[in-house]
Amino acid sequence: MQRREFFKKAALTAGAVGLGITTSEAGETHQPIDNRKVSKHTFPEKRPLITYSDRPPLLETPRDVFTSVLTPNDQFFVRWHMPDIPTHIDPDTYTVKINGLVDQELNISLNDLKTKFEQVEVTAVLQCGGNSRSAFTPIAGGIQWGNGAMGCATWKGVRLSDILAKAGLKKDAEWIGFNGSEKVAYYETPNFIRELEISELDDHVILAYEMNGEDLPYLNGYPLRLVIPGNYSDSWVKMLSNITVTNKYRSLFFMDVAYRVPDNDCECEDPEKRVKKTKPITKMNVKSIIGYPTTGTELNNKSHVVVRGLAWDDGHGIQDVMISTDNGKTWDKALLDDGKLGRYAYRAFRFAYKPNTYGEVTIMSKAINKLGDEQPLAKDIKWNHGGYKFNGVDEVKVKIV
Amino acid sequence: MKKLILVALLALTPLAAQVDEKVEVPYVDFPIKMGKEFATVQGQCLMCHSFGYIINQGPQSRKHWKHVIKKMVVAFKAPISDKDAKIVEDYLVEHYGNGK
Numbered sequence: 001m002q003r004r005e006f007f008k009k010a011a012l013t014a015g016a017v018g019l020g021i022t023t024s025e026a027g028e029t030h031q032p033i034d035n036r037k038v039s040k041h042t043f044p045e046k047r048p049l050i051t052y053s054d055r056p057p058l059l060e061t062p063r064d065v066f067t068s069v070l071t072p073n074d075q076f077f078v079r080w081h082m083p084d085i086p087t088h089i090d091p092d093t094y095t096v097k098i099n100g101l102v103d104q105e106l107n108i109s110l111n112d113l114k115t116k117f118e119q120v121e122v123t124a125v126l127q128c129g130g131n132s133r134s135a136f137t138p139i140a141g142g143i144q145w146g147n148g149a150m151g152c153a154t155w156k157g158v159r160l161s162d163i164l165a166k167a168g169l170k171k172d173a174e175w176i177g178f179n180g181s182e183k184v185a186y187y188e189t190p191n192f193i194r195e196l197e198i199s200e201l202d203d204h205v206i207l208a209y210e211m212n213g214e215d216l217p218y219l220n221g222y223p224l225r226l227v228i229p230g231n232y233s234d235s236w237v238k239m240l241s242n243i244t245v246t247n248k249y250r251s252l253f254f255m256d257v258a259y260r261v262p263d264n265d266c267e268c269e270d271p272e273k274r275v276k277k278t279k280p281i282t283k284m285n286v287k288s289i290i291g292y293p294t295t296g297t298e299l300n301n302k303s304h305v306v307v308r309g310l311a312w313d314d315g316h317g318i319q320d321v322m323i324s325t326d327n328g329k330t331w332d333k334a335l336l337d338d339g340k341l342g343r344y345a346y347r348a349f350r351f352a353y354k355p356n357t358y359g360e361v362t363i364m365s366k367a368i369n370k371l372g373d374e375q376p377l378a379k380d381i382k383w384n385h386g387g388y389k390f391n392g393v394d395e396v397k398v399k400i401v
Numbered sequence: 402m403k404k405l406i407l408v409a410l411l412a413l414t415p416l417a418a419q420v421d422e423k424v425e426v427p428y429v430d431f432p433i434k435m436g437k438e439f440a441t442v443q444g445q446c447l448m449c450h451s452f453g454y455i456i457n458q459g460p461q462s463r464k465h466w467k468h469v470i471k472k473m474v475v476a477f478k479a480p481i482s483d484k485d486a487k488i489v490e491d492y493l494v495e496h497y498g499n500g501k
Contacts, residue, residue, distance in 0.1 A: 039429070041427045041429050042427065043426060043427060044424035044425065044426065045424070051429060051453070052453050052454075052457040053429075053431075053450065053451045053453035053454050053457065054426060054427060054428060054429040054451050054453065055426070055450060055451045056450065057426055058453065058454075058457075083448075083449045083450060085426075087423045087424045087425070087426065088422065088423040088424070134459070138462075138499075139458070139459040139460065139461060139499070141458070141461075141465060141468075141469070142458065143454070143457050143458065144457055144458065144459050186448075186449075186477070186478050186479060186480065189449075189477045189478045189479075218424050257472075257476060
């Protein structure tokens with residue numbers, strides 16, 4: 001392909017959604033839309049990011065950020081559900097309330113959280129269940145995210161179990177509801193509440209007030225958010241205001257309708273014949289992303305390139321990342337970092353690549369976890385109506401000159 | 402004494418937010434396609450969300466848009482009349498449809 005054509009194609013792909021065209025064949029899952037440009041608008045405490053909406057704010061992290069394990073706070077993606085988010089919170093008066101089936105109702109201030117409980121840290125990936133949704137055909141309902149609706153941070157806070165122990169759970173306590181402070185436009189609109197079964201919560205679940213050594217940015221849930229390592233971000237409630245313990249599951253829109261996939265082995269369905277029985281998306285599947293080079297990058301033939309990227313799963317741990325530069329005919333192992341930030345963090349990988357040809361080359365990355373689960377090729381991933389959980393082998397197209 | 406107060410204040414500073422005043426979320430002028438009945442679309446959709454939400458869904462079928470509007474009314478309790486719901490549906494199909 002001529003150089004000009006190559007960039008023309010790359011530009012077209014980037015603008016596909018905006019222009020209202022699709023570049024793929026109907027029915028086959030493909031690579032998500034890539035290389036979208038960051039917006040000229042800057043949101044509070046953020047650098048310019050790919051912007052899908054201002055109300056509520058929906059911001060995506062560009063691909064080239066994904067070469068280091070920790071995602072900078074000011075480049076960390078943003079996703080809210082409701083139009084009004086508090087734009088000022090007084091840390092001196094803010095409290096989180098614990099009520100319901102507890103021996104003692106609590107109103108814990110930020111200062112108490114920071115001084116009266118054991119302080120713990122966990123490094124964990126936060127990924128939207130709809131990350132990479134633009135891979136699906138027909139176009140699945142929802143924001144057509146590229147690959148950047150995710151990030152990884154070191155979260156500092158207090159164990160949820162310590163707080164519940166302090167409040168004292170009553171014998172029949174079974175469910176815990178988490179309510180954030182974002183506000184709805186109409187009185188009757190359901191609040192963004194998530195419910196989790198007590199049995200699925202472990203000591204890794206924390207209420208975090210700090211992210212990478214700083215206060216949480218407003219748009220990432222200042223001053224306090226739930227952190228559930230290994231799970232998709234829909235349950236990581238932001239601006240946490242209330243924790244309610246119940247003995248009965250409450251029927252809620254964001255539990256019963258949103259963030260669900262077909263309850264079958266492939267978690268897939270026919271667009272014309274939707275599966276009725278669904279289940280929550282919960283645990284993340286194994287996935288990887290190439291942060292460098294990005295699509296459209298020109299590399300010199302015979303030069304020494306280091307391909308860099310990240311791999312993760314739900315905490316079982318990454319076994320290997322394999323790289324292919326010949327369209328998947330042969331695969332070689334990438335080098336993994338020491339993984340010292342724990343099993344819920346990104347694992348950084350690097351791979352020495354010396355191009356020996358001219359023209360367009362596709363670099364692919366495939367992660368395999370310790371269970372032996374590996375990323376499928378995008379084309380082998382079947383459709384689901386919400387476009388959730390895409391984890392196809394990642395691809396970037398570079399030009400060797 | 403003054404010194405003591407200063408020390409006390411400093412000890413408290415980690416509690417203050419990085420941005421110790423109201424934050425400002427910018428307004429983004431998403432390029433929605435203009436057409437007949439735009440005022441209804443603006444009135445009904447913009448109450449809760451930006452046009453970015455519409456544009457960034459990609460082109461969709463009538464069935465999809467109908468379902469989305471139903472979700473806004475049933476799940477999110479947006480007070481949209483049947484008449485306006487149909488107007489919005491037709492608008493979305495005309496400007497953001499996929500021909501199905």
